[in-house]
Each structure stands twice: as structure tokens, then as C-alpha cells.
Amino acid sequence: MEYSIGEVAKLLNISISTLRFYDKEGLFLNLERDASGIRKFHEKDLETLRLITCLKSSGMKIKDIKEFMHWVSLGDQTISKRKEMFLKQKEMVEKKMLELEKTLNMITFKCWYYETAEKDQTEEKVKKIPVDKLPKEIQMAYEKAHTS
Amino acid sequence: MEYSIGEVAKLLNISISTLRFYDKEGLFLNLERDASGIRKFHEKDLETLRLITCLKSSGMKIKDIKEFMHWVSLGDQTISKRKEMFLKQKEMVEKKMLELEKTLNMITFKCWYYETAEKDQTEEKVKKIPVDKLPKEIQMAYEKAHTS
DNA sequence: TCTTGACCTAAAGTTATGTTTAGGTGATAC
């Protein structure tokens, strides 16, 4: 199965210009072109794109993804490097998730805070509630959000 | 308690230039200055900074944080707006967490993949294992990573 | 035949989030 750039764009919801940009950056290995220079994407390229999306969301830079793709092109001799990269990236993601949880706790607290303020028609009352008098789960969220 | 910009920078691990940048962008409400123009940070400014950090990690732009701070300055009449903002942001964070989980599954799979390849000294063998023959938890990670 | 649509390139432009630079003030330490 072969896909044009437009088809891939729709399929994976990535703009055409982004796809060309990734190609220019060297993120695809041996991306096929037909006689008149038109890109032909195969399943392996789609899989590369799914990986790019994943690595980007893990906080990796395009340059490093490019380096990884270069390692892939060198074959078995770079297996350890690639493994190390993924181990490092796993740590990054776990760190990110912890931070996001803290963020969620802060936001959960704020949601409760403003819902209460909205009922009261003022911030004054809720602002004065001491931490230990907050509803239990809100207190927990607040405290989790405020640990260094 | 009062803090200089340098103290705040160390305390919250944010560079001095970033703090000045945030101030220029209007993220602090009534940040005090002494007679010679030197910034004096108070506890409320530190709390603002913690909130900024949190909102940034939730994916909010500086401009929107600034708008929020403006609402704060308008007092009780903007409580609903602020509540809506946090509700929206909560959804954003929940979406982000789902994406990160998917990312983590992909990376977990890749870690296993390259650890196996490393033992084999080649990718060839592991590459050929069909999904349903993978170790159970790896199979689960793979599948979770590949659901649209 | 002509026009439309999907593709192409190279290069310039955009946006967000800072950082760096160059030049200046004012208190304190040697």
C-alpha cells in the first residue's frame, strides 16, 4: 500500500508542510519518490511518523529524533545506543507524568476554589478557609500540589 | 518577608532574566519596587510564580496567563471566567496525561524491543515476533500504544 | 486547449519563550 503526502496528512492529521519539513530534516529513511519526484509513503513511513509523534510528546527534539533515525540506518551495531535512548526517554516521560499529576492537583484545587467563590459571589470567604478545614480531597489535592 | 529577584531565582529555580521577562509581560500584580526601582517580591508573588509554573506545564501560553492575572485584578466580577478557565485547563491536562500514557506504552515496548535485540546481538529475531507472541505485558503496552 | 488540483522546491516569515548584550545605578568591602 502506497500513500501520497496528502493522504498521509489526512490519515495522521499532520499538515503537508510539516511532513515535507520532517522529510527535509531527514526523519524518513529512504522515503520513496516516483520518477517526477513525488513522495510515496509506505507503511514503514507511517510507523516512523507514529514514532515521531510519540517521541515529540515525550519531549524529544527533532534533531535527536533525526540522530535516532540515523542510528537505525546503521543497523545492528547501534542497538545499544538506541536502547539507551529509549531508557532515558522513559525516565523523561515518567518525570513529566509526575509533574502533570502535580499540575492536575493544583488545578483541581483551583476548580473547587472558584466553584465555591462563584456560589458565594465572592472570593473573600473561600480565601480565608484554612488548609485543614478544606474538604478532605481538596485538601489532599492542595497539599500534593504544594510539595516541592 | 521580602525577596530580591536573585533570591526568588534561587528559591524557585527560575533564571533572573525569566523573572524579569515575566514581569515585563505583566504576570505579576502590583509587584513592589523600592525607591531606586529594585523589585521586592512577597509571598503572593511566589504563589503567582508557582501558579505560572503549573499553568505553563498544563500547556497554557504566557499571554493567557497574563489575561488570567488581569481577571484577578478585576476582582469578584470575573470569578466565573476564572472558574471556566480552570475547568478548561483541567480537561487539557487530562488529555495530556492520556497522551503521555500512550507515549509511555510505546516507549516501554521499545525498551523491551531493544533489550531483546541487544541480547540477540541483532534486531532480526525480535522484529519477526508476531504481536500475539510477545510477553503479555509488552503486548499490552504495544496495543495501548497503537490505538488511535 | 485551458484550467484545476495535487504535487514539488527554496527561501523567507512567524511565534513563543526566553537569553544575551551593552550600558547604567547604587551600596558595600578592601
Added chain:
DNA sequence: GTATCACCTAAACATAACTTTAGGTCAAGA
């Protein structure tokens, strides 16, 4: 008294990751 800090500003610079623009090819349909 002069050198060194820690602070200040305005403005230029940096970087990543795209997007837009301007100009061109090529095949298919009216």
C-alpha cells in the same frame, strides 16, 4: 577611592518547529 556586586533597562539575538510565499511541473477533465 576604587572595585565588585546585585540590581536596572531597552533592544538585539537565539532557537525550535513550523508555515507561508513565489514560482514551477504534470496529469486529468470540460
